[in-house]
Amino acid sequence: MTLLFSSHQIRELHLKNRIVVSPMTQFSCVDGVPGDWHLVHLGRFSLGGAGLVFVEQAAVQEVGRVTYGCLGLWNSQQVAPLARLAQFIKENGAAVALQLGHAGRKASRDYPWFGYGPLATSDRPGREQEWQAVGPTDAPVGDGWPVPAKLTAADIEHVVEDYAKAAKRADDAGFDALGIHAAHGYLIHSFLSPLANTREDSYGGDMDGRMRLALEVASAVRSQWPVHKPLFYRLSTVDGEPGGWDVADSIVLAKALHKRGVDVIDCSSGGISVPATANMTPRSMMVSQIAYAEQVRPAIQPIGLSTMAVGQITDPHQAETILRKGKADLIAVGREMLFNPNWALHTALAMDVDPSYALWPRQYGSWLERRELLDLDERS
């Protein structure tokens, strides 16, 4: 019996295994709307046996997109195309989640395949018009990055309301679970971190002030998100920079989030600043991300919060060991799923959980089983 292929119940959602496809933006939407690319890209993960498929970060405000290609859920026209994705994923045996987010001062970037730098400084012929990013203060995310507009208390109220409206739309679209993106230097993270939030009003200053937006968003989303459906919260558990947010802060926040109806803490890290020399957010810290989940879990498991580990998980036995050693309850896999969307099914084969291909889509499974039996016959 493996833990990886054991079920996990969160509220009324029953996950068939512990394998979660981590949210991965495809930068391929038009007006915030996903298309056929998304159906095939995400559909493969449901055919590939994952227990839960996370759809990429959807911006709750138009200004909160990272790039023009990012997904959005700031209006009701964006619901139906998402519903199509959710339905396909569910019909093919996986649960489906959506991540809600706001890019904050990291908004208005060029596409990753054009360098991922600020649009404002891009000299790419035909590039789109940059837009005004927003943040806790007017401090840019790094040297050479545009100055964000500092959000007023009234602006922040709108952000919180827009999270709630997006949560309602996500329910209308049929998602089983919802995640809130409070990591990687995006808006909520930039309010949490003392490195980015130097406000002196009630949304800044001490830990309570810096946590206020994160908690208000959790409450607002929970108010619109059905009580039987789980709510995930992705944190940068550490900033990884001197004087920054750290694991102890994450534990304090996680406990407060739990009181507001959050069920899973998704332990990522980093991203609070972008170095002048690199346009891509460095992800070198990911190797240690599992260690952050491991440090967070003992503090939050007794109160009923689940922990999700993510970062450089590529190997079935590595994933199983993370669960066996009690470092996490759920395993999120990102880039390895891009490499092999059948990772979950291949893992089940490798672990002898599914020797007869019973977990495969019925259109494939019996053929693969027969192929194997035939090979055996021919060899004997």
Ligand SMILES: Cc1cc2nc3c(=O)[nH]c(=O)nc-3n(C[C@H](O)[C@H](O)[C@H](O)COP(=O)(O)O)c2cc1C
């Ligand atoms: C193409 C790409 C897009 C991503 N988009 C998101 C996103 O929308 N939301 C998010 O929280 N993380 C995003 N991430 C981070 C992944 O979810 C994951 O945390 C990270 O890749 C580390 O896991 P891995 O080593 O298994 O890839 C993205 C990563 C990649 C490679």
